Amino acid sequence: MKRLLSIELQKIWMNRSSKILTISYFVLLTAIALVASIKLDIGNFKFHLADMGIFNFPYIWHFNTYIASGFKLFLAVIIVSMMANEYSYGTLKQNLIDGLSKKEFITSKFLTVLVFASVSSLFVFVVSLLLGLAFSSMNELAVIFMRMEYIPAYFLKLAGFFSMCLFAGILVKRSAFSLGFIILWYIVEKLSWLLIWYLSNNRELASKAISVLPLESMSNLIKEPWTKLSVVRKAGNTLGIDDFGNSDVSIIAALIVCFWIAFFVYFSYKILEKRDL
Amino acid sequence: METILSIKNLDKKYGAVHAVRNVSFEIHKGNVYGILGPNGSGKSTTLGIVLNVVNRTGGDYAWFDGKLETHEALKKVGAIIERPNFYPYMTAVQNLELVCKIKSIPFSKVEEKLSLVGLLERKDSKFRTFSLGMKQRLAIASALLNDPEILILDEPTNGLDPQGIHQIRDIIRKIASMGTTILLASHLLDEVEKVCSHVVVLRKGEMLYSGSVDGMSSNEGFFELEASDMQALKSAVETHEAVEKVKEENGKIIAYLKSGLHPSEMNRYLFSKNIAICHLVFRKTSLEEQFLELTNTQSKA
Numbered sequence: 388m389k390r391l392l393s394i395e396l397q398k399i400w401m402n403r404s405s406k407i408l409t410i411s412y413f414v415l416l417t418a419i420a421l422v423a424s425i426k427l428d429i430g431n432f433k434f435h436l437a438d439m440g441i442f443n444f445p446y447i448w449h450f451n452t453y454i455a456s457g458f459k460l461f462l463a464v465i466i467v468s469m470m471a472n473e474y475s476y477g478t479l480k481q482n483l484i485d486g487l488s489k490k491e492f493i494t495s496k497f498l499t500v501l502v503f504a505s506v507s508s509l510f511v512f513v514v515s516l517l518l519g520l521a522f523s524s525m526n527e528l529a530v531i532f533m534r535m536e537y538i539p540a541y542f543l544k545l546a547g548f549f550s551m552c553l554f555a556g557i558l559v560k561r562s563a564f565s566l567g568f569i570i571l572w573y574i575v576e577k578l579s580w581l582l583i584w585y586l587s588n589n590r591e592l593a594s595k596a597i598s599v600l601p602l603e604s605m606s607n608l609i610k611e612p613w614t615k616l617s618v619v620r621k622a623g624n625t626l627g628i629d630d631f632g633n634s635d636v637s638i639i640a641a642l643i644v645c646f647w648i649a650f651f652v653y654f655s656y657k658i659l660e661k662r663d664l
Numbered sequence: 665m666e667t668i669l670s671i672k673n674l675d676k677k678y679g680a681v682h683a684v685r686n687v688s689f690e691i692h693k694g695n696v697y698g699i700l701g702p703n704g705s706g707k708s709t710t711l712g713i714v715l716n717v718v719n720r721t722g723g724d725y726a727w728f729d730g731k732l733e734t735h736e737a738l739k740k741v742g743a744i745i746e747r748p749n750f751y752p753y754m755t756a757v758q759n760l761e762l763v764c765k766i767k768s769i770p771f772s773k774v775e776e777k778l779s780l781v782g783l784l785e786r787k788d789s790k791f792r793t794f795s796l797g798m799k800q801r802l803a804i805a806s807a808l809l810n811d812p813e814i815l816i817l818d819e820p821t822n823g824l825d826p827q828g829i830h831q832i833r834d835i836i837r838k839i840a841s842m843g844t845t846i847l848l849a850s851h852l853l854d855e856v857e858k859v860c861s862h863v864v865v866l867r868k869g870e871m872l873y874s875g876s877v878d879g880m881s882s883n884e885g886f887f888e889l890e891a892s893d894m895q896a897l898k899s900a901v902e903t904h905e906a907v908e909k910v911k912e913e914n915g916k917i918i919a920y921l922k923s924g925l926h927p928s929e930m931n932r933y934l935f936s937k938n939i940a941i942c943h944l945v946f947r948k949t950s951l952e953e954q955f956l957e958l959t960n961t962q963s964k965a
Binding site for chain 2: 390393394397398401402403472476477478480481482483484485486487488489491660661663664
C-alpha cells in the first residue's frame, strides 16, 4: 500500500502545475481565516463578519466545511489531469508493462484520493479549531466538540467528488473533456430535477428523487449554513418565513455518497480491465 | 530448456478486424527471437496481449510455465513497445526510480543502467528535453533495470536517424552477448537477421513460420549466371542434378539448388559443356528474399 501511494504521489509531486495547485489549495484553505478580518464601516452601518457568530462553536464546523468544500475544484483538476495524462503520455500502458496490475493502478489512484480528502479534512479541522478558539464566544470543551459530524461529512464529500473525477478521467481520457463531463453531469442532474418537478408538480418529490444522484447527494451532505445565522433567521422571520429546512448531516446522504464512491472505483477498474490500451 | 513464454492459439479481434489469428510459439531461455512481419501484421498486438495491455479474444499464454500471475511475471520482464513512454516532467533518474518502485526493486541499478546506454551525463535532465534516440535509450535502460529474464523490444529503431539506429543495435548486441533472452519485433529484416537466432513470421495476423533463422527456407542458395549463349547456358543448368529450378531475371539465369554445389564445381560443369560464363555469383538466400518468398507463396495459396 505504501508502495502504491508513493508511486502516485511521486507522479503528482514532481509535476510543477500539480504542485502549485496543491500548494495554492492549502493556502486558500488557510485563507478562510482571513474572512475573520472582514470589517465594513460605512457610516452607521458596521459589519464585522467575525462578530456575526460564524466562528462560534459548534456552528463553525458547519460554516468552515461548507466554505472549504468550494475549493475542492483545485484538487479535482489535479486528479483528472493526472489520470488523463497517463493516457496521453502512454505511461498507463508502460506502468502495466512494467508490472503494475490494473487493480494496483486503480488502488494507487484511489489511495491518493483518500489521502487528499483526509489531509483536507485534517487541515479544515485544525484551521476551524484555531479560529474558533480565537473568536468563539463559547469555549467549553463540550460545545467545541459538539456537531463534529461535519468533518467526516466533509471527508466523504471530497472523497466522493474526487472518485467521480477519477472515474471521469478514466472514462473520457482527456482532462478538459473530463471536467466538461462533470459539468455536463451537473446540468443533467439539475434538468432532471426540473423535469420531475414539472411532471409530478411536486417540488418536494423532485428534490427527493434526485437526491440519489452523485453530485446532489454530495451537496446534500453539507447544506448551506446561512439560514442558521441568527441575522438571517431574524430577517426571515420578519418576512414571514419560518421553515428554513434542515441543514444537519443526513445519514441517508452519507450512505448514498458511500455507494457512489464504491460505484465509481469499481467501474473505473472495470473500464480499465475491458479496454485495449 | 527453460520455457519463458508459451503462446497457444492466440486470437484477437478488434471488431471486424482480425488482428491475430491462431498464433502459437514458444520462447526458450537464452535465444534471441525475432517477430517479423510487415506493418499491421499483428506483431504489436501479440506483444500487447502477453504484456497485459490488450485483452485477448481467444487462446492462451503463460509466462514461466504459468507459475506466476501475469503482472508478477512482468516484473521479471523488460519491455518497450512502439515509443518510449515516460513522464515528460521528470528527469531520467526520477523516471527510472518510479519504474523501480513499480517493479519493487531497490534504486541501486539506476546509474549502472544509465551508463550502459550512455545517458549518465544527462541523468538529471527532464525527459521532455531528450531527443528521440535518447528517449529510446532511456527506455532500454528502464527495461533492463531488473536484469530481466527476457527483453522485449517492439520496433526499437523506428523513427531514429542512422546514428541512433546504430547505437540501439550496438546496445542490443551487447545485451544479447550477455546471455539475455531477447524478443525483437520488427519489420526491418536485416535488423532481425543481424541479431536473431529464431524467427516467427506473421502476415495479416497469421503465423507463416516459426523456427530457426537458418531453417526458414531449406534453400541451399542460388547461382546468378551469365554467358554469351544464354540458351545453351539455360539448358545446361536445367539438366544439372543439384539444380531445383531455373528462372531468367534481368538477363541473368538464376539457378536455385536442392543440394549443395560448390561454385567451382558449377564452373567446371559448365566448362565441360563448352559454355564459358562471364558472370557467376553464388549466394545464400538472404532473410529478405526468404521472407518475401514465404509471404508471396502463402498469399497465392
